Amino acid sequence: MKKKLVKRSAFGIFSLEKYPFPVFVCDKPGQVILVNRSLLGELGVAQNELTGRSVPDLLENPARWESIRNLTGQEEEDPGRAEKIIFDVGSSVIYELDCIVQFHTAPENDFFVFWVKDIHKRQFGSQSSDKKILPVADPLISNETETGYRLIFNVSPLPMWIHRLEDFQILDVNEEAILFYGYSREEFLGMTAKELRPPSEIPKLMAAHLNLDRNLKRFRFGIYTHRKKNGELVRMEVFGSRISYQGEECMIISCWDVTAKESQLLAIQEYARKLKFSTELSKIGYWQSDLRSGQLHWSDEVYAIWNRKKEDFPVSFESFFETVFPEDRQKFLEVRDQALADRQDFNFVHRIIMPDASLKWVLEKGRLIFGEGGEPMLFEGAVQDIDAYKTLELQISNILQSISDAFYALDEQWNFTYFNKEAENLLKKREEEVLGKSIWEVFPQAIGTTLEENYRRVSETGISVTFEYLFPNEGGWYEINAYPSTGGVSAYFKNVDERKKTAEELAQAFEERNSILESIGDGFIAIDRNWKVTYWNKMAERLLGKNRAGVLGHDLREIYEKLESTNFYLYLYRVMEEGKALDMEEYFREIGLWLEISVYPSHKGLAVYFKDVTERNRALEQIKLANERFEKITEVTHDAIWDWDIKNESIYYGKGFETIFGYDLTCVPPSLDFWSDRIHPEDIDRINASLQSALDDVNAEIWFDEYRFKLAKAEGYAFVIDRGMILRDKSRQAYRMVGSMADITYRINYDNSLRENNLKLAQYTRELERSNWELEQIAFVTSHDLQEPLRMISGFLSQLERKYSHRLDDKAMQYIRLAIGGSQRMKQIISDLMEYSKASKSLEEKSDVRLSDILKEYVLLREKNISDKKVRTILINDLVFLSFRSSITQVFHNLLDNAIKYSKSGEAPVIELAAWEKEGFYYFSVKDNGIGIDPLYFGKIFEMFQRLHAGGKYSGTGIGLAITKKLIENMGGEIWLKSQEEVGTTFYFKLPQ
């Protein structure tokens, strides 16, 4: 509610002018720029007396201006700032204004509004001067509907109350009434409107209420005598407005104290009575002038009026004219001559000079008497002493001129006889213009209106009436009191536009309040300080499922038994205690609804507004969940998520832009440019075109493309594939796109290197194949082509040895034997080489092999050598494994051969075989106690023709271990060793299972 009020108060300054409660406005530098009518009225000053003044100078504490100036209006729930303004209106009067200051922004200007809460009038030299004259409800705390009623009610300078039509029970009363009548609020609320009157007035009151016109809303009940608490009787003019209050038919009453006015009226009536009496008593003289002889005759009464003696005063026109007051002489002649010329009667009031030089008012009435031939013969007349009358009249006139109400008097011919200053002001006519003229002539527009009707009734019945009258053309409402006066009508009147407006505003505020309370979409309930429900609108019936009739007047805690254990109750209680409004949102299990609730304190209790926000909360919850989900996805995915609101030209970039591309999202502007600016210049045109064509194609729902996207830190670009889903509205216009960018740089790199490797591999394979082929050729040549000549050499050498041994000496024989040994060694090398070349070309199938079998075969084969050298073989553990039988046999034979061959002289060789399985491999070891190998040569020994022992100590070709390694590697295995010189060597190898 408060928010709504603040929003509404972005009114523009000028609507404040019409705001019915005191308020003023200053601009940013602190100059007063507007004071509304209401405040001007309260202070009794003109607009220009306050505008232009500097607020810092008006502040009770000028230092506070700094903090007011810093108000920004940004504070969400800004309740305004309380400040005191001191305003000196000259003489000895100072007004203290309690204000609430708020900052507002208008299109052209920023300004501060000072809502005046209270006005205190301070008079110097007076003890009890601090009288609160303007109790105003805080317009910021009250809700807007209550405000209208409550503020006008409390701000009204008239005593007001609300009573129930049925029994006159007073239900509410304003501050002014409390001040005026002297009863306290509590006393008032325990009284009926009847008790404000002396018993004699009650029948009149009852009658007025009985005869209420059903079709009217507003009533003017007339003047009643009221009695104050202290017994003083006052005359009050009473107005009423029919309203519905707390669901009951009531009357809101405002009263106007007319006691003083009535006493003035009585005085005037008294004068008028005297006047009439004195006129009746006064004598009338007679005079006659013979127009032919010029003789003038006076009756005794004339002499008496003139206070002249017959004997001393020779009467003639000249002597008479001498007695006429010089100022009136000219006029007298004019009137007389006019009468003679027109042959008409004349009437003339003038003053005469008495023997003692005093003046006396007389009224002359003259008429002409004509002769037979129609010629004027006699001029006769009556003269009346009207001095007493005139004196009274002047007295009355003086009173009338001095009183504040407008007044005029009409004689029996409806001619104006009085027209006072205020009448001049209000009716915009000057006294001279209207005196002696008929009201119907001066104000023809009044003819046929209620004014004429009322005036005629007064003149006929002699009974006064009071009525409200809207002056045609001139506009404006007048309250007219018409009284009968000597033959005519006199009327008091005053402009009641302001009062009318206040009354209308009040009635309207009530109506608005009720109709607003009923029509607002919000539920509204009001409770008093005793928790009794005083209001329960239709929406409350609907949301809370309780009927108005069933709850009005009941204690809220009885209506909801569990109320006191709820949060809601705590809030209500707090507002009641602290007098500060509260907002809350709460789930009500009983009715299954989420309600947004605003609780406002009022002087009578609490006003509670509530709204069903269940749907909103559900939707919010869902949005929150969806958002969370979305956020989570963007966090865990390896893609950079984006969400482009095409209509509003904003874009959301997910965490991926941070984690993948290294951008600090807090610095990323939520615009499309961030993205497009970072696309590789060579790609941008292509991407723009492809995106645009996807957006333009009304059937396209997916867009994807690949391009290079700039990285934040590293120089260079990431290869990305970007996929987006296009969301379209009913007219197939794209309004949103959600998508993700995946970094495919590694894939592209991998693809590239794979391609490269494959190329290399193919080349390598080709080279390998060629070299293998060459090797095979060599092996072939070696095995066949070399063996032939070798066989020839060794054959002829054998022949030479056998056939020519007797002719050759010993030396020649030794050479021949050496040559035979060499050729045999060469033969061995060749067969080993063939063996090696064969090792790479195994076409054998795998089969189960038992280690112990291999050892047995070996021992059988090398039986002689083993027994000669006393070799001991130990099988640490046996193993059956799947392998290529011949290859594995050859491996073991080679290793066992070496273990025996490189044994220490003088120590029998001990060889241990072991085998085990581990992690998908078979492991084998062949351990000897031979001469050992220097670790320096661990690599060398597996190369072809590499031997550590030259000469004849250990025979061999240096190919055995090369073949062994090749065989093991061909089977997918590996060979290595541990050795220590003079201790022994262990060869290990493993084969895949």
Ligand code: ADP
């Ligand atoms: P050879 O025909 O010389 O035995 P090998 O390739 O079988 O050729 O061995 C290469 C060299 O490795 C041998 O000359 C020898 O010096 C060394 N060697 C091989 N096995 C052993 C062993 N069990 N103990 C010590 N030295 C060994």
